[in-house]
Amino acid sequence: MLDIAKLAGKIPGISQHFKAQVTASYEKLEQSQIILQEIQAKQQELIEKHETWRDHLIFSVAIPVEPLNTCITINAPPYSHSVFATDGSQIAPSHHEIAYCYLINVGRIMLHYGQNLHPLLDSLPEVYYRPEDLYISKQWGIRTEEWMGYRRTVLEAEVLAEMACCWVQPPGAHYDPNLAMVDGSLIYWFLDGLHYEARDRILPPILSAWEQLQEARIPFMGYVSASRSTEAVNFLRLYTCPFDNPNCGSYCLDLEEKQAPCQVIEPLRDTTVWGQLLQPGQRGPLxxxxxxxxxxxxxxxxxxxxxxxxxxxIARIEIPAWVAQDSTLLEQALGIMLGQVSKGYGYPVALAEAHNQAVIRGGDRVRFFALLEQQMIRVGLQNVGTSYKEARKRGSIA
Structure with a gap:
């Protein structure tokens, strides 16, 4: 039990710390606006510099494909359109339960506007209990709980593609604009540290699902709320580097990243900088x-x-190249996305509903294991039950 009286004494120090951070951020924000003004005429020069010195940088830099001062008002969504979304949840495996297995539940949402059609709101559960499902990741040093999360990402993409593409088949038969959405980033950072055999079981099926969406010309996006990314801000660091060439390996290798001389506007995030430039309903540069x-x-x-x-x-919207390079699909996707946010009172309603369909609550977990216990007893298994530790925790008198 959390002792609120003891915790209250620690709160003033925390609030003072964040107050000091906010004050410093305001100063950095003003500086970032000055830098943005200065580098607009040097944007191409900085892009070329990045191309030359990319392998020598210790930070990741996103490359603008439009002018840095781009502020485009997004059009309203078309009257008739459809939105597809998925989200997932899971029950992690536990040796204290009646069976060592895990469950992934993917929420499916299909909403139609201006078409007088019924929506789809449901979920698809998958249970993994075979040894090849539970222990295959051990050979690559990946815990089962982590592997379950990776498998969930695959299922979300596959279910989304299947649902959306079945709706528009045969190709060209359905002419109303569409949008497929997932919650979170499309850049799967966790792949970078995986063994190549493990990675080949995760990434190819995701890309295959995306290719299905591409063939059906259904624009696809990842909606990132409260993004902490600094990829765009890092482009400004190429300008603030005090050396003729941004060779981090030669000049700053012995320094911590926060101490690097190019970090004059650290710790600002992309959303903070572009939040000062964009009006409601506008997007910044790609x-x-x-x-x-x-x-x-x-x-x-x-x-x-x-x-x-x-x-x-300020939401970060991620899209594959084939959407970004098609102005019609891009405009369609952003317009429908903005309409979804409006209908969801600040967050895309399709994603919110996909989460609600996918989420596994405490009662759902109890019912799942109760159903599993009944079936195990029915087939003649003996000594079915939770561990004494788990039973004692559930029956605590504290």
Whole structure:
């Protein structure tokens, strides 16, 4: 039990710390606006510098594909359109339960506007209990709980593609604009540290699902709320580098990243800087991410992003290259996304509903294991039950 009286004594120090951070951020923010003004005429020069010195940088830099002062008002969504979304949740395996297995539940949402059609709101559960599901990741040093999360990412992409593509098949038969959405980033950082055999079981099926969406011309995006990314801000660091060439390995290798001389506007995030430039309903410039892991995605699935003032926050919108390079699909996707945020009172309603369909609550977990226990007893298994530790925790008198 948390002792609130003892905790209260620690709160004033925390609030003073954050107050000092906010004051410093305001000063950095003013400086960032000055830098943005100065580098607009040197944007191409900095892009070329990055191309030359990319391998010598110790930080990741996104490359703008539009002028840095781009502020484009997003059009309203079309009257008739459809939105597809998925999200996932899981029950982690535990040796204290009646069976060592895990469950992934993927929420599916299909909403139609201006078409007089019924929506789809449901979920698809998958249970993994075979040894090849539970222990295959051990050979690569990956815990089962982590592997479960990776498998969930795959299922979300596969279910989304299947649902959306089945709706528009045969190709060209359905002409109303569409949008497929997932919650979170499309840049899967965790892949970078995985053994190549493990990575080959995760990334190819995701890319295959994206290719299905591409063939059906259904624009696809990842909606990132409260983004902490600094990829775009790092482009400004190329300008603030005091050396003729941004060779971090030669000049700053012995320094911590926060002590690097180019960190004159640290710790600002992209959303903070572009939040000062964008009005509600506007997007900033498109950026091409240069993270190394994206080299595995292929050119057409390479990730681009932009920041959008959705009214309640500055959201990071990530899209594959084939959407970013098609102005019609891009405009369609952003318009529908903004409409979803409006309908969801600050967050896309399709994503919120996908989460609600996917989420596994305490009662759901109890019912799942109760059903499993009944079936195990029915087939004649003996001594079925939770561990004494788990039983004691559930029956605590404290």
């Amino acid at each position: 950026w091409r991410s240069s993270l190394r892991i994206l080299d595995l995605y292929g050119e057409e699935q390479h990730i681009y992003f932009c920041y959008v003032n959705v009214g309640t926050e």
